[in-house]
Amino acid sequence: MVYLGEILLTEAEIGGHFDELMEWVNEVKQLDIRVNADTPNDLLTAIHFGAEGIGLCRTEHMFFHEERIAYVRQMIVAESLEERKRALTHLKEMQKDDFTQLFRIAEGRPVNIRLLDPPLHEFLPKAEKDLERLAQDTGKTLAEVKKRVNELAESNPMLGHRGCRLAVTYPEIYKMQAEAIMESAVQIHDEGQKVFPEIMIPLVSSKEELAFVKQEIKNSVQAIFDRERVLLPYDIGTMIEIPRACVTADEIAKEAQFFSFGTNDLTQLTYGFSRDDAGKFLPSYGERGILETDPFQTLDTAGVGALVEMAVSRGRMTNPNMKMGVCGEHGGDPRSIHFFHKLGLKYVSCSPFRVPIARLAAAQVVLKEQAQLQKA
Ligand code: PEP
């Protein structure tokens, strides 16, 4: 049905039958359902729907606001450590404020904070007015800024200088974020509240890369604990979203306290379908019956899922009790959730409004298994 004009909307009613159904769901489901949230509002909504923590806070999303993106741009175009540190000082204050709010709302539930993973094309300025603003902010001429932006432009940004690669080149970026996370956590702890941060490193492809980045983060965290004379529990782990990370998961597990499967990038990199461009050709695959479903919506269990399965079993060879979850879009898709349950993962994480569906799917797969057992 198509409606002409704007439809009157009402808030989803929580309570009554919904609550009763969700109580049954909680008695049965084994997977935890977390939320992908970067704002207090999203987290509040998700907790209202029964989310059991944050599975992914994309920190780069915290900077999309016009005032904030200015500092990210300054950080990106910086040509010296000094220039970069100047931008990072501003970003740190913003991040501390953001994290403190999230920790307060989470009330001790795990909060998984993914360190910066900005595909450069999403952050570099293109419009003339943004280039002019950047010139003003950095004290460079417009021509100098344009030259720098051109130098930084990439042919394949999704495969470029993003994720932990940024921290290999510029360790001070993740250092700033680790400090912001832990200083906020200490503040919450001092207020008498529980807090459990999980620090997540994106786009890891090797044990050595993870070890380097992790050590820098651990040093920063330890310096805060020493200064504040406090010791708080926290985990450092990695996203598993590159096929090589799946294949070498036994090695990577030596350096990680948790794995979180980034099935968006893992799908992109396994199929070789660009996330930004697939919309142009995937519909033909559907029409011609080549693909039954969009693999960015429902996990391709035969290919991408096989890699996830390999990473789970290899990771567990090193650390049988490792915490593993999913934070790609598939974490909110019922068919994919069934698959993740069967792999014995601890949690899936999805957008706030998918939390109830994810909870239901997590219970349905258990009931299905029980019914099959009874039949056998
Ligand atoms: C992913 O790749 O699945 C993921 C969660 O990270 P992002 O979508 O931010 O790349």
Ligand code: MG
């Ligand atoms: Mg990703």
